[in-house]
Amino acid sequence: DSGVTQTPKHLITATGQRVTLRCSPRSGDLSVYWYQQSLDQGLQFLIQYYNGEERAKGNILERFSAQQFPDLHSELNLSSLELGDSALYFCASSPHVDGSSYNEQFFGPGTRLTVL
């Protein structure tokens, strides 16, 4: 158990719908990262938050958005869902953002999203 929790574990929805994925980082971790793992595109970084502020953006679609709340949990919002959004969405957390230290990312169990 990494200490990172994600809810829900599974989500099945229809095209055009909107869903929210939730992540609670490990106690004390300030950074949260979201990754998408799909069959055709592998693992891709979506977005990073540090202590409530957006720090980096990767290949995140405009239909997707995220935020990190004062209690440090994070939510990933996916809207106007398409079949191609079906994937495993991982959240990871790390202690801090200082790049000069090791700063391991601990992964949650993921949320499996199926868009029908």
Place this chain on the structure above:
Amino acid sequence: AQTVTQSQPEMSVQEAETVTLSCTYDTSESDYYLFWYKQPPSRQMILVIRQEAYKQQNATENRFSVNFQKAAKSFSLKISDSQLGDAAMYFCAYRSAQGSNYQLIWGAGTKLIIKP
């Protein structure tokens, strides 16, 4: 932009034998981290081993060791005395140690099959 390449989609090894998984990467940075993650059928992403680019000594964790060749930009994983529980997808990942973007950049993965 940094890239990570895993050229072996699938590898198989007899139980108790040794197997080496290959990874190459491309970067213009001098300071970075490299990782091997294991993803078993449960889909949980588990850190196996990490290597700091500034360290010449190869990292070792029990039966897992790496061969880090910085000039060749190569980072292979050796698993000794393979066990049935080692069967999983293995991902090589890169993380910059500079700036504020600490996303993990992933290879496509290698599926490791252990033959009993």
